[in-house]
Amino acid sequence: MIKLRDIDVVFHDEDRVVTAVKDVNLDVEKGEIYGIVGYSGAGKSTLVRTINLLQRPTTGTVLVNGQELMGLNARELRQARKKIGMIFQHFNLMESRTIFENVAYPLRGSGLNKKEKAAKVAELLSLVGLKEKTDAYPNQLSGGQKQRVAIARALANDPDILLCDEATSALDPKTTSSILDLLRELNEKLGLTIVIITHEMSVVKDLCHKVAVMENGHILEQGPIVDIFTEPNEQLTKEFIDTATHFDQEIGMVLAHPETQKLNREGILARLRYVGVGTTQPLISTLVREYDVTVNIIYGHIEILQNTPVGNLLVAFTGESENIKKAIEFLKQSDVKVDSVSDLLEEFVTKED
Ligand SMILES: Nc1ncnc2c1ncn2[C@@H]1O[C@H](COP(=O)(O)OP(=O)(O)OP(=O)(O)O)[C@@H](O)[C@H]1O
Ligand SMILES: [Mg+2]
Structure with a gap:
């Protein structure tokens, strides 16, 4: 056109x-x-x-x-x-x-x-x-x-x-x-x-x-x-997206919370992102059942973009580290992006000390 x-x-x-x-x-x-x-x-x-x-x-x-x-x-x-x-x-x-x-x-x-x-x-x-x-x-x-x-x-x-x-x-x-x-x-x-x-x-x-x-x-x-x-590939795009979703700020506030800090010491915090998967619920219960790990959802945010759900979760894994590794591998194979939250921890948590 x-x-x-x-x-x-x-x-x-x-x-x-x-x-x-x-x-x-x-x-x-x-x-x-x-x-x-x-x-x-x-x-x-x-x-x-x-x-x-x-x-x-x-x-x-x-x-x-x-x-x-x-x-x-x-x-x-x-x-x-x-x-x-x-x-x-x-x-x-x-x-x-x-x-x-x-x-x-x-x-x-x-x-x-x-x-x-x-x-x-x-x-x-x-x-x-x-x-x-x-x-x-x-x-x-x-x-x-x-x-x-x-x-x-x-x-x-x-x-x-x-x-x-x-x-x-x-x-x-x-x-x-x-x-x-x-x-x-x-x-x-x-x-x-x-x-x-x-x-x-x-x-x-x-x-x-x-x-x-x-x-x-x-x-x-x-x-x-x-x-x-x-x-997003470009820094500018990321800036614009953050203004619309506020996800980084929200997750930063959750990370700074003492309860989250406690979970961070006991297990592994990770950020899960997925697009269009109907829901992560079956995935999470599979993790618990098949890999013998505990998954705590600390924060969740689901946006609907063009009728497509886009999920952002902050979770804490606890359990044997070998099991956690396998569980994360399974998530990745199920098209869920799993990222460390260390950059956000640095930005929002250590700064306040
Ligand atoms: N008629 C003009 N003569 C000279 N320079 C111009 C003219 N129109 C626009 N510019 C320049 O071209 C550039 C782009 O301007 P433009 O108005 O397209 O930006 P914009 O993205 O629409 O900005 P804004 O969000 O402020 O509306 C600016 O540097 C502006 O000063
Ligand atoms: Mg203009």
């Missing part, structure tokens, strides 16, 4: 040359929700704006729906852009016009008559749950409602793609979550392909199928969110 190839965007600012995007390749499939994360200045907005050529790349190609956008003339590009909606952090509504007029605005020149336009706007407003606000003005709406109007407006020409640049950054957590629900619903109901820029990994976790992590104009890492969340 969207294919970006070898994209560079270079700005010439007075005496400075800024390479905002460098060597980017990105594929977004139809019906996918694709997240772009990165710190401020990473190049996220610049990159996403190349998808509808709001920003022309310095080099590279932009293919949308099989069409090479850079080769289109002005009229063809206007047509192509109608199929790519966009929403922003600050909604960009026209304050002096009613909600109806804001949503109807992209329909000028659509060939629809007055009655058809009114029907289309009513349909869009009911899709975003704002039918009763037709005659209100933007300043009479909350931030979340304004973003809903912006979404309705962006969908006026039945686009295949919706680009969202920090669309929830100005909203509180509850409103953010209701806007994410709406985006998910639009994705499922209309098959809308969504590219969403955010600096919040929790947004990615709750909504996206895939994610790309950007730094200094480059994409450092990209892929399905279950893969990225369970096996």
